[in-house]
Amino acid sequence: MYRHIHAVALRTIKYNDRNAILTAWSAEMGRVSLLMPNTATRESRRRRALTMPLSIFEGEVDDRPNRDIHTIRDMRPQVVTLSVSADFTKAAIAMFIAECLDNILRESAVGDTPLWELILDTVITLEKAENTAAVANMHLWFLYRLCVIAGVEPDMSTYAEGRLFDLRSGTFRASAPGHSDYIEAAQTPVLYALSRLNARSLHLLRLTAEQRNDVLDAILHYCTLHALNPGSLKTLDVLRSIFH
Secondary structure (H helix, E strand, O other): OOEEEEEEEEEEEEEOEEEEEEEEEEEOOOEEEEEEOOOOOHHHHHHHOOOOOOOOOEEEOOOOOOOOOEEEEEEOOOOOOOOHOOOHHHHHHHHHHHHHHHHOOOOOOOHHHHHHHHHHHHHHHHHHHHHHHHHHEEEHHHHHHHHHHOOOOHHHOOOOOOOOOEOOOOOOOOOOOOOOOEOOOOOHHHHHHHHOOOOOOOOHOOOOOHHHHHHHHHHHHHHHHOOOOOOOOOOOOHHHHHHO
């Protein structure tokens, strides 16, 4: 039985001499493995272009019981991402977000509408972004919003100037907790400012390279502590080299 899906491409690995396996996450089936031709034909090249990390596509999946790898037909882009493909910084951010999702979404999470809407909104915003600051803040905004929809948003009602942030409890406090999982008060205004951004105001947050790396480390640590483990990220060093 063929089933229509809307999906985001996460990663592709070689399967054999003629095929590759695309890992994707779909709104209808959750995490899926799709068989992709890996030859020099025009159709194979077209499909590879459709399945770059964080590409949004749709198609008809042959959804058979007890099958781990599925075939797909009538594959086409749902969102055209020409600027993401052409811009090195945008492409690096897309690869980072896709790797985070690949590591975090080990469970199927079928029917998770808020998650799908976040992914779709992120890809569209990244594609349309022209301001340098907006692009540079994209992955930080995405990770923060991911915490929100996962139900582990930091308690911003406890924020006050001069308070540090307890990564375990997700609250701001006046003094250091009895553990090392916290960020200093000097760094917390950036986290607070990040929480107030939306897709249209990303350009308003101006950060130095050190501030951007510090808040990224803090959010990744926070995710790990709150069951959103992004794992060991190969693309992290690439981002650091871009935003230095």
